[in-house]
Each structure stands twice: as C-alpha cells, then as structure tokens.
Amino acid sequence: MFPDWSQARKRLVSRLDELSSQRTFQLIIASFLACMHLAMFARAGHDRLDMPFNSAPGEAPYFSNPDAPATRGFPRQPHHWSRLVVSRFDAQHYIGTSLRGVTACPTDASAPDLAYLDCGLGWLPAYGVVGGGVSQVTGLPDDVTLVILSVIAAIALNLLWISSTMIKRIGKLGAYGTLIAFNIYPSAFYLVTPYTEAATVAFAIGGFVALMNERWILSAILIGASTSLRVLAASFTVALGCALLVTAWQRRAAGVRQWWRPLVAIPLAGWGQLATMLMLKIYVGDAWAFFRARDAFGDEHDWSRLTDMTYYVKGFAAQNMELVILGGIVAIMVLTGREVLRKFGKPEQTFLIVTTALTLILGVVAPLHYWGITRYMMLCPFAFLCIGAMAQRQTALFVMWLALCALFYWHVELCSYITQGDPRLCPCLGRMELWMPFAS
16 A cells, blocks of 8 residues: 555645744744854854854953044954954944943034044944943853844844734745745845844834734834834834824724824834934933934935946946845835735835835945945845745745845855955955955
8 A cells, every 4th residue: 555645745734834833833943043144154154264153262352442443443442353253344333332332432512523433333322232231231241242132133033024913914834935035135144243133123023013913102112122223224213104194094084083093103113213312412412423423434325326227237246246136126026016015904015115115215325335235125024025925926936036045145245244345255256345354
C-alpha cells in the first residue's frame, strides 16, 4: 500500500495553520528573524573584515574628552564606538548621546549652529538618552544596551506584522509574507544596529494596528513616540491626522452622537517631536537646536529631484543602487496596491496612502545624493503590505523579489555598511558617494 500523500499534506498544512496563530510560535519566528540579522552581521564581519562581532570585548565606549566634537577630527570619540560590527556611521552619535547626553552642548541660544552639531545634536537625542538611562541601571556598556533595545523593538515589530488584527485584514499568508519580505529587505539589518529604525517602525506599525482597532488615543501616542526618534516619522503624524479626520467624518455621516472623539487624538500625534523641542529649550537654550545642527551638517532638501529624470537614471548606478530597489517597490505597489487597499477601511487607506506619498517624496529629496533611499523606504508600511500580497497571488514574483533583496542585502547594503563604504571590500558597489575611515 502506498501512503496517502494528499492526506499527509493536508494534515501538515492544517498543523502549520494552527501553529501560525499561536503566540509562542509567533514569538519564536519573530525572535529568530531578529537574531538572523545579528548572525548575518557576524558572518559579514568575518568574511569582509576578518573581524569578530566584538573587536574589543574587554573595553567599552568612553569619552576621554567629554566635549569632543561629534563630526570633526579623527579618530572620533567616543573611543571604541565601532568595536561591535553592528556599530558604523551614525551609531557613533547615538552611542555618544547615550554616554554624555547633551552635556557637551551650549546653553545659550546665541551659540553658533556648529556648536550644536559638535555636541551630537545633529541626531535626535531621545534614543541615546533612553539607552544611557538603561545602561546606568543595568551596568551594561552603552553600545550593547542600544543594540539590545533595537533587538527588542525588532521582535515587537515582527510580532505586529503577524498580529491577529493584521491577519484578520490581510490573511495569514499575506501577514507572514509581509513579515518575511520586511526582514529580507536590503536595509533590514538596521533593525539590530544602535540606530532608531526598529523602534521608529515598531511605534508606527503599533499605531497603525491601534488605528484599525479604533483605539485613537493609543494610536496617536505610539505615532507621536516615533517622531521623537526620526524626523521623517512626521509623515506618520500627518497620515494619522488625515485618517482621524476621515474617521470623524464617517462617524458624523453615520449620525454618531460623539462623532468628534477621534479628533481629540490629533494633537498627540506629534508629541515626541514637541517634547524633544521642549527639552532642548530647557537644557540647551534653543528649541530649534536639532534643526540648527542639521543645517550646520549641510542638510539641503533638493526638491528639483522630483522631476529630474537624470537623477533617477543615474541612481541605478549609485553606490548602493537605491533606484533598483525603489523602482521595484513602486512597481509592486502599482501591481498589488489596489488589492491591498480594498482590505482596509477608509481611515486605514488614508493612513497608508498619505504615508506612502510623503515617504516617497522625502525619500527622494532628503538623502545625500542617493545614500539612504532604500533605508528610508522602511518607513513605508504600505510597500511591505503590497509585497506580502504577492505571496498570495503572484508567488513566483514574490520569490524573485526575495531573491533580489537577499542579494542586495548581503552584497551591497550590509557590505557597504560594515565597511563604511569601502569599495575595495565591496566589489558590487556602484559609483561612490560616501566612504569613511574607521575610528574605534
């Protein structure tokens, strides 16, 4: 007698379907994916740099000069800031803020803009300040603390992608497809670095899930928290405000007596940035210190890029070939976007559409040349929902996209990050935009 393979397959599918709804299984998957990024860092450090994950295990980051400038001179402080292979580029500034807060900043608003950049305020201080507080309580080195916080946020984010609320809207296959697509995305390794990506996106997706459950105050609190970590998170604030306006309009049209209740949450949607400005006013004397520091750093949003076709064409050969990924994302949203939007109500549709439009615009005009466009698109949840939708209807395209992302993850984005843009160690990089020496 031959075994009944069709029945065995049905039992396996049924068992997997049952497992996928269990919180323990979801936690295991979410944790595995977060740890996968750490493992990829360890492997990349060995293969690209012949370095261990921690190149100075007996040391910890510290300032020998408490007022050392953040972006001038070489080597830069804090010492040993890049000892972990996950700590490169802007990690220096988050670790620096974790160690010294804003104590190196001037307290007089008449100080030059460069003084605010020198003290590390070119990067929003909230994440570093929180990390410093945790390090003081636990005794852990500041860089390790920030990585742990990022890993925890990454796990929480992964759980949100496959939450019961999300599954009810887009189905289990769509939710798990979104989860996998997000974690194989070329810039996904930022989730376990001392950066703000994991926490920012986790707060934003948490706010979106709360919006779907009509928990408007909670949604605004979570979205507001994201604005304390990344300036580009302002797109979530605007999107939530528009979504709450639509919600109130629908309730009023339906004759709901307290139709205005969603509007109460709108002032909270940007509380993180407002709180940051208030704290800067109190501690450094100028609420606009962060923006002054960014101006000293050379931020210049080039709005002409939006209509400059040469900018897009050249981007395919840029250092990290960001336009390859951006072009693919836009194509996928065009292909599956309408199908995805049908699964959400009008307020959620508004949130997704406004966030997508603003992220696409800011992702093009904000970067230094092309550097960071792929990373910025991690703040576009609609893109990953659309990719997840391909797992249900266009499986072959979904697999091809994952393969492309995996190649860019390993050979382009991750290599460029850990080597700080060294073309000698990353042969797949395109035309150079940024290459920085190590400073440990």
